[in-house]
Amino acid sequence: QKEVEQDPGPLSVPEGAIVSLNCTYSNSAFQYFMWYRQYSRKGPELLMYTYSSGNKEDGRFTAQVDKSSKYISLFIRDSQPSDSATYLCAMSVWSGNQFYFGTGTSLTVIP
Amino acid sequence: ETGVTQTPRHLVMGMTNKKSLKCEQHLGHNAMYWYKQSAKKPLELMFVYNFKEQTENNSVPSRFSPECPNSSHLFLHLHTLQPEDSALYLCASSLGVAGAQETQYFGPGTRLLVL
Numbered sequence: 001q002k003e004v005e006q007d008p009g010p011l012s013v014p015e016g017a018i019v020s021l022n023c024t025y026s027n028s029a030f031q032y033f034m035w036y037r038q039y040s041r042k043g044p045e046l047l048m049y050t051y052s053s054g055n056k057e058d059g060r061f062t063a064q065v066d067k068s069s070k071y072i073s074l075f076i077r078d079s080q081p082s083d084s085a086t087y088l089c090a091m092s093v094w095s096g097n098q099f100y101f102g103t104g105t106s107l108t109v110i111p
Numbered sequence: 112e113t114g115v116t117q118t119p120r121h122l123v124m125g126m127t128n129k130k131s132l133k134c135e136q137h138l139g140h141n142a143m144y145w146y147k148q149s150a151k152k153p154l155e156l157m158f159v160y161n162f163k164e165q166t167e168n169n170s171v172p173s174r175f176s177p178e179c180p181n182s183s184h185l186f187l188h189l190h191t192l193q194p195e196d197s198a199l200y201l202c203a204s205s206l207g208v209a210g211a212q213e214t215q216y217f218g219p220g221t222r223l224l225v226l
Binding site: 002004006008041042043044045046049088090098099100101102103104 | 115151152153154156167201203214215216217218219220
């Protein structure tokens with residue numbers, strides 16, 4: 001079983017839609033959860049991180065962690081064409097430097 | 112601009128060639144990483160260096176040989192690669208590796224094709 005599961009998509013939505021991206025994981029020791037955004041021909045860039053369960057909001061982005069279900073989500077409100085990218089989830093145990101990544105979900109926002 | 116540069120951006124090599132990938136970070140970080148990104152697969156951590164010392168080697172084949180002469184530079188020496196080694200090779204850096212909260216900053220990657 002993979003450490004982290006993520007639907008690769010592709011996901012295509014109209015501009016202004018609410019986007020929901022999700023990952024599930026198997027290791028209950030994960031404490032630190034991250035979302036990276038990767039544009040074509042670029043390296044991943046950290047979008048948001050959260051520690052343990054709960055919600056975190058940053059502008060149009062909301063990261064949600066449900067440790068009881070081993071499920072994390074990234075919501076994008078009022079999606080824009082500039083949000084078109086691949087979104088990678090990643091997670092790690094607090095004290096380690098080993099990050100476990102999902103495969104990434106390809107998102108296209110259509111004007 | 113992330114402050115992490117990688118050269119070359121694209122590389123085509125035969126299985127008998129020897130080549131090197133270079134990474135440089137201008138962020139004053141102490142830790143550097145090599146990752147492999149293949150289509151439809153998660154990022155795979157290959158090597159970690161902290162203060163020039165290798166701290167992780169995730170069972171990477173010996174045909175990949177890392178070198179970290181200082182905290183700003185990281186190399187990946189390649190020899191006798193296989194076609195399945197074709198992938199995007201990403202370099203990253205972080206201030207430290209003391210905890211999972213250390214943000215990693217990625218370079219743009221080197222797209223490698225092995226013929």
